Amino acid sequence: MVSSYTTTCIHKERLCSNAWEFKLKLEDGKSLDFTSGQFVIFDVPSVDAPEDLQPRAYSIASSPSEKNELTFLITYKEGGRASRWVDEMLKVGDSITMKGPFGAFTLKEDDDKxxxxxxxxxxxxxxxxxxxxxxxxxxxxxxxxxxxxxxxxxxxxxxxxxxxxxxxxxxxxxxxxxxxxxxxxxxxxxxxxxxxxxxxxxxxxxxxxxxxxxxxxxxxxxxxxxxxxxxxxxxxxxxx
Ligand SMILES: Cc1cc2nc3c(=O)[nH]c(=O)nc-3n(C[C@H](O)[C@H](O)[C@H](O)COP(=O)(O)OP(=O)(O)OC[C@H]3O[C@@H](n4cnc5c(N)ncnc54)[C@H](O)[C@@H]3O)c2cc1C
The missing domain is CATH 3.40.50.80 (Nucleotide-binding domain of ferredoxin-NADP reductase (FNR) module)
Known part of the structure; x- marks a missing residue:
């Protein structure tokens, strides 16, 4: 079922010239049930006008067994809203609203291929x-x-x-x-x-x-x- 979650950023790290990894923790006792390959949608603020929010989709990088802490990775697109948000604004301790899970790009596990x-x-x-x-x-x-x-x-x-x-x-x-x-x-x-x-x-x-x-x-x-x-x-x- 798709729900809305309040999360806290607990980790942010630049991994290479154009990629940032970040981890979000759900509130205590909350968990996100998802299937590997699915994504969530964040309300992403504009760096220049933080009250202006727009949705952006991000796949979940962590295992579905980790239901309370989720890992994400974003690659930087020049001038992009979410790219600038993660690069210039996002910091450990920030609160981020997230909706999900979405998507059907998941494993078809019923064959042995x-x-x-x-x-x-x-x-x-x-x-x-x-x-x-x-x-x-x-x-x-x-x-x-x-x-x-x-x-x-x-x-x-x-x-x-x-x-x-x-x-x-x-x-x-x-x-x-x-x-x-x-x-x-x-x-x-x-x-x-x-x-x-x-x-x-x-x-x-x-x-x-x-x-x-x-x-x-x-x-x-x-x-x-x-x-x-x-x-x-x-x-x-x-x-x-
Ligand atoms: C199902 C799904 C899952 C996804 N998962 C991931 C993921 O795990 N990781 C990931 O990195 N991405 C993922 N994406 C892509 C992601 O949703 C964004 O589209 C991407 O991060 C770019 O967002 P942005 O806000 O930074 O750029 P946007 O603001 O959406 O801009 C898009 C493009 O326009 C250009 N642009 C914007 N503003 C300007 C400006 N002022 N001047 C010049 N050019 C400009 C940017 O360079 C950029 O290339 C996923 C997309 C989908 C559909």
């Missing part, structure tokens, strides 16, 4: 929640996470995903940089180039894509029309 998750920038957020959820539940299906960002300066959660992959042999983490420096010795290129180099057979995969709508559209075209993925096995969310 392998999971392929593809997220660019903040599009990786719902996959963090899904992966934590699956691993906590002891799911042993193969999971391949592709995380695409422009360059080294925009990388976040790398150590966390690498640690999870070390502890759980069913999780494979693929960090792809599209405009990396010459020193980078990891995967290079956009996710639509890298994914088909690593996943060559899509017949037993459930594929989830999240990120900016342009990337989602390009990747869907590639997967459905060139790589002949069954449309039933493709799930996507575009961040507008």
């Amino acid at each position: 392998d999971y392929v998750f593809i997220g660019t920038g903040s599009g990786v957020v719902p996959f963090r929640s899904m992966i934590l959820d699956l691993l906590e539940k002891g799911d042993t299906r193969k999971i391949d996470l592709f995380f695409g960002v422009r360059n080294e300066e925009r990388v976040f959660w790398k150590e966390e995903f690498e640690d999870l992959a070390l502890k759980h042999s069913n999780l494979n983490f693929h960090l792809c940089l599209s405009q990396s420096s010459a020193d980078w010795n990891g995967l290079h290129g956009r996710v639509n180039k890298v994914v088909p180099e690593i996943i060559t057979d899509f017949s037993n995969t459930s594929l989830y894509v999240c990120g900016n709508p342009e990337m989602v559209k390009d990747l869907k075209n590639l997967l459905l029309h060139q790589l002949e993925l069954d449309p039933q096995n493709l799930h996507s969310e575009g961040y507008v």
